[in-house]
Amino acid sequence: MSFEDEMKAALDTFVVESRELLQDMEDGLLGLEHDPNPADSIGAIFRAAHTIKGSSGLFGLDHIVHFTHVVESVLDMVRNEEIPVSAEIIAVLLPCRDHISTLVDGIAAGILQETPEQHALGEALHVQLRSFLNGAGQSQVQVVSQENEQTPHTSGGGAMDSGNWYLSLRFGADCLRNGMDPLSFIRYLSTLGDVVNLLTVTDAIPEIEKMDAETCYLGFEVVLKSSASKEAIENVFEFVREESTIRIVPPNSKIDEYIDIINNLPDDTELIGEILIKSGVLTKHELDECLRLQAQRHKGADGKASEAPIGEILVKQEMLQQPILNAALNKQQQVKDTKAREKQNIRVDAERLDKLIDLVGELVIAGAGANLRANKTNDVALLEATGEVMRLVEEVRDSALQLRMVPIGTTFSRFQRVVRDVSIELGKDIALEISGGDTEVDKSVVDKIGDPLMHLVRNSMDHGIEVAALRAARGKPAQGTLRLNAYHESGSIVIEVSDDGGGLNRDKILAKAIERGLVMSGANLSDKDIYALIFEAGFSTADQVSNLSGRGVGMDVVKRNVTSLRGTIEIDSEMGVGATMRIRMPLTLAIIDGFLVGVGDSSFVIPLDNVIECLELPRLEVGDEYMDLRGEVLPFIRLRQLYDVPGTVPRRENVVVVGYGEHRAGLIVDCLLGEFQTVIKPLGKLFQHLQGIGGSTILGSGEVALILSVSSMLSQVTRKSKQNYLQNG
Template identity: 40%
Template sequence: MDIQAVRNVLLEEARELLATYEHTLLDIEAQGLDGERINAIFRAAHTLKGSSGMFNLQRVVSFTHLLESLLVRVRSGEQPMGGALISLLLRCGDYLSRLFDKVAEGLDDEDPDPAQRAELIAALEDYLGSVQALKPLAGVPAGSEAQDWLIGIHCHPELFHHGLDPLPFIQYLVGMGELLELALDRELIPSLEDIDPETCYFKVDLLLRTTASREALTQALEFIQEDCDISLEPLEAIVAEAPEAPEASEPAPVESAAPASAPAAPAASGERAARRDEQSMIKVDARKLDQLIDAVGELVTRSARCRTLSLTSARETVETFVEEVDGFIEQLRDRALKLRMAPINEVFQRFPRVVRDVARDLGKDVELQIRGAETELDKTLIDKLADPLMHIVRNALDHGIEPVEARQAAGKPARGRLLLNAYHESGSVVIEVSDDGRGLNAAKIRARAIERGLIGAETLLDEQGVFAMIFEAGFSTAEQVTDLSGRGVGMDVVRRSIEAMRGTLEIQSTLGQGTCFRIRLPLTLSIIDGFQVVVGEAHFVIPLEQVVECLELPANASARQVMSLRGTPLSYVRLAELFELPRDPAARECLVVVQHGQQRTGIVVDRFAGELQAVIKPLNPMLRNVPGLGGSTILGDGRVALILDINSLLATPRRVEHA
């Protein structure tokens, strides 16, 4: 299990959250307080507290706890927001940033500025009326411990021409610690006949044990950093390899142990080799990957254009050539996209600890099962999935699984069961969080939704529709407010995050037996196989994996928006009507049957233009808020086509409204 991978996610996340926290505070100062803004800073503090707790970052947790408590009061209106408070909150953010900098260096237990911390805590407590006095922190500040770093240096060919040689740098690194391993990639050096003697082919990986910080290591390589690809990965803190201490009443720190309690034992070389193996997954800089994918995207676009040209000039040879290129590009695309793929375990592996701690806090007995941890999906999605999944799991623990007595009274096993499951299904990744708890009470949810004014008393909703209410902002059925999910960081955030990933969320629930949250995500965000359709002058792309079949619209079906397809009723919509597009009313119409979730719906267009690979580009800002559009793409002839987001297109029955 690669704790470091998760740790990096935590750090990245913390930086993002703190950035949001800060700019939102500045917005409040400049433009005033509103619900959305106070929610945003509250969520940032809340999430920081939650995820830091998983890594036992007690300094962050205790500090953000105070911060969060104060923000709760601001949100409820008890505490007015003013200039002085904003300044205090900003300084709290600065302090947290510095705290995370220490964490990034692996110095979890070191306070960057104890005096400032004390001062900020005193100020926060002043606002809070000292009710939430803080327990003194246990543990002694850690000195810097030796850590193993995996350092990769891949020189660019022209390095020598800049008066550089990698050897002195390696010598210099060796001087900073103990060189455990070094592997030079000799395969990259051509044979004597082929070698360009003034080109650098040097690529080396080294494993260095050192007390030096990341900054110091980066500094050491400063002069060659422009002429090399350098990777710098800390392996797990050496102390974490010591045999696990018998569980004491205090939870044992997983990630960092105080040096007093766990002396750094030198790892046996066998273990080291094993860890090296675990590192055989190469970390690739996401930006470089994006550049690669961009390049592939350009290729795909060019090739499409090439195809168009070849068809107009109708030369067979060109066509054969283009076909070959197409095959090659497809291969390239698949490989490039695979680079982005990572096992979902990267996020799943956070949960055993979370479930254990949360269940313990709630006094519940819960067993977590994980299935399909090896299922792969886009790395960006994995990162974005962490938060919503955390909310759902906490929600399940909080509201789903009953306390032991209630379970026994209901004749269920005392120990509750929570299952995290992931699998691939027709071009999507499905992630399920299911519990064997009390299930959702549709009647109660409906009543609550009416009470909250989310729906009218007479609104007709099927069970899915009722369940979907829990994702509405301002909905909460928690009778008992706990400090985990009960503070109102709601499921609405979950829904928004999932939708932002072009995913869908559905709930299955049986009262008294349990609930299953099912997230369905696309495999990737970059390129899709699409089916091109035309309405009037406008071109659209439908994700191919959702296309079931294509047929001509029967002439008699035009009045009611339902037709019979081989005996089964099929409702359909006209794209021309949805988007108010001009078209020749006399033109014949075609129908694309699409699958979304468990349903099928027809989409009526003028004609089909065939399959294509669409490189997804962001939408023009003017179109960004139009439901039903997922992006745009450039066609082979240079025209722009809009990519339909079928799920949002068909999510709600729409009425055409004239602006």
């Protein structure tokens, strides 16, 4: 892999991890106002900003470092309770989070430099942040500039008076192999202050024939003029701390600390001494004293060396207090625990996962073909072997699909921000309640359900939940409630968007539908049929057009998108109480367990989760459209007639009783062929208008079978039954 490819891979990882941190940051900010103990959340938000800033510095993304540094400073003051948590500070920090997200999106698009528009927006946000920094009752915190202005940093350990820090850095041999650029750490140091002097140490470089191009031999002696805290400077090297030797001496430290540094320096102590003197770290007298004490320590009265170096990172003796040491040890253990957990997880590219699912699908088809041919041979040993192969293929299929299953709560949590922003825009007080967030669904479904949910949420907030005055008049609390819920039901996932608003106005919807010619005047429709009219294209009952709704677009898009996912949507509503939009969709869009049936020479696959039972068709009269199923009236569909399948009707037919939600029906077929693992192949655009067909699959014999969409077929049955009822009175 070339250096360019490695950098691109590293940047891709940076983008993915930054987006995750930004989502965590948004979730934390949204919950901050109502958190009785916000300290942990504030700490998590601060760490997210700090990590993004640090990672950006490693890649030389100075514009992200520049902007995030100020955000970090404000968060640090919030963390230290110098700035109180309030709606005002959150209202500023959320757009700042969005701006960082925009900058990261630019990196993902290959834009590594800040655009003029981004710079202008960043400066405008900095102005808002400065108002909090300057009004916090502390000494004004200066904002870091692109020209490396001096920036006090108060991360954790508290700011110190500006002085010269001495850093002795020896990077690990595998630093380059691990994707780290030593110079990026020096660039990042410059965001905390001014690099007064820099000496590159190359004494570890071997003879040229023994050199390894991927091994790092570099070290640096750095003098940094900064008022940053020691913790802030240490955190610069967080990503290389374990494999490198980092020694940090604060300004005005004791002579002993410099002696220990000099003990571990290369042979050229004269050059190091000159740097220390010119930088104002030590006077010439102090340096002479260091060298004298150094010589005494290396050779005691008995001629033996004494006193080992102090350690990897030096601190003042007065800082060696037990609480500080305990905190440092706890933090070190937390880092180790985090890295141990990270080793248990790996990040897999989505395209590779999709490729795996495709290959498993082909394996399912090939396995079915082998099993079919084995059945024709009547070879017991071969049947056992193919049966075992099919069992293993099924396990591989389930495991592969499980890799793509993700909790829907990730999608739900993103609506916290939507509800907050839209509430402010509408002038309403609305709270979001989430339940069933741990319900798992295929990632392909999660990716495609976001837009429909967005329309439903915004519609409920705009049309459903009333303004505070109207709610008070109806005896409701001033704060409205929007609920997102998810659960599994019969092999499907059900997602509900509910509100405690005014509900749908049945009469108003019906009148509008009659006015537009969607319904005949005098038609006898159920409440659910009337509610379903809001999904017609261009349909709206809004008295006024707003930025959110009222133009008659959106709800028809919701239904179209849900239908494309082989799902359905229905509405429950009660005037003055509220409404619930309920979406039902399959758990996965790739592979399903199916039940294979035959009609003439054609084969059809019914999703197994929709199959309730199978039975022989009882004797019916000509023209019957219903049958008696143990005292229950069951409508049925003859697949031969529905799809115009040629051939002679067999003497004995079968009924497959299917269900979806609360609806039931029977499908009349010629023969039952048993369970079948089905790889779903989408229909081409030419056939997407077909009702009752959810896709196709390839059988083991090589033939194509249509996969039935039970939800669509049951909708047809329901409509047909109502038409017959209206026609026959």
